[in-house]
Amino acid sequence: MEEQLKLFAEKMGEEKSTRINKYLSEIGYCSRRAADNLILQNRVTINGVVPEMGTKIVTGDLVKVDGKLVSVPDEKPVYIAFNKPVGIVCTTDTKVEKNNIIDYIKYPKRIFPIGRLDKPSEGLILLTSDGDIVNKILRARNNHEKEYIVAVNKPITGEFLKKMRNGVPVLDTITRKCQVDQLDRNRFKIVLTQGLNRQIRRMCDYLDYKVVKLKRVRIMNIDLDLPVGKWRYLSEMEMQEINKLIASSSKTHFED
Incomplete structure (x- = not known):
C-alpha cells in the first residue's frame, strides 16, 4: 500500500524539495526545533531511510515518525x-x-x-x-480580528473602557489599541488583533476586574x-x- 501511495503522490504536480524539518512544521506535525530533535533521535525516516540533518524531500517521498506515516500527499486540506x-x-x-x-x-x-x-x-x-494557512493567519495582524463578548464581576465604567481601548501593561508589553464597546452593565464587546496569552483576562485583572464569562464570537470573517x-x-x-x-x-x- 505504501508503494501505491508513493506512486500516486508522484503524479501530483512538479517535484518541490523541502527540508525535512520545515516539512514537518508545515504539515502541522511539530515545530522545526522539535523536528530537529526527532531527526537527531533517529525517529524520522524518508522512504525507509533515516535522514541526516538538513535532508530535503520531494513530492512522493514517504515520511514516517516512529514508524507511522505522518501525511498522505493526496489529501485535500480540511x-x-x-x-x-x-x-x-x-x-x-x-x-x-x-x-x-x-x-x-x-x-x-x-x-x-x-x-x-x-x-x-x-x-x-x-x-x-x-x-501553511495556520502560519499565515497567525501572522496576519490587523486582518486577523478576533471578537469576544466578556462579562465581568462589577459594573463597567467609562474609565475602564478608555483604558482597555488604549492599551494596558500585559506580559512586559502594552496591549495594542483596540475596539471596546459596552453592551450592558457588566458586559462588553472587544475586538483584538493580537494574541497574548490570556490577554483579555490579564487586561481586566490589571484594571481590578475579574472575567466571569468569556466567549469568542468571530474570527476574521467567520461568525x-x-x-x-x-x-x-x-x-x-x-x-x-x-x-x-x-x-x-x-x-x-x-x-x-
Whole structure:
C-alpha cells in the first residue's frame, strides 16, 4: 500500500524539495526545533531511510515518525469551525491533557487548532490540516480580528473602557489599541488583533476586574453560528475571503 501511495503522490504536480524539518512544521506535525530533535533521535525516516540533518524531500517521498506515516500527499486540506465548550483544552497533545480538543471532536484525520482559546473560555476556534494557512493567519495582524463578548464581576465604567481601548501593561508589553464597546452593565464587546496569552483576562485583572464569562464570537470573517460543542466545515466562500485577508501575510513556522 505504501508503494501505491508513493506512486500516486508522484503524479501530483512538479517535484518541490523541502527540508525535512520545515516539512514537518508545515504539515502541522511539530515545530522545526522539535523536528530537529526527532531527526537527531533517529525517529524520522524518508522512504525507509533515516535522514541526516538538513535532508530535503520531494513530492512522493514517504515520511514516517516512529514508524507511522505522518501525511498522505493526496489529501485535500480540511478547514473546520468549532464552538468550543468551557473545560476543553486547545492542544494536540492527547497524551498530556484530558478533555483536549482533538479527542472531543474525534475527527478521523489529523487536524490542529489555529491559535488557542483557554480552558475557562468558550466559543469559536478554527481547526485545519493545513499548516501553511495556520502560519499565515497567525501572522496576519490587523486582518486577523478576533471578537469576544466578556462579562465581568462589577459594573463597567467609562474609565475602564478608555483604558482597555488604549492599551494596558500585559506580559512586559502594552496591549495594542483596540475596539471596546459596552453592551450592558457588566458586559462588553472587544475586538483584538493580537494574541497574548490570556490577554483579555490579564487586561481586566490589571484594571481590578475579574472575567466571569468569556466567549469568542468571530474570527476574521467567520461568525459563531453553532451550538456549543458542534463543528462544521468552512464554506468555499468563507475560505476565499480568508485567503484574501491573509494574502499579504508571509509564511512563518511553528516554534516551541
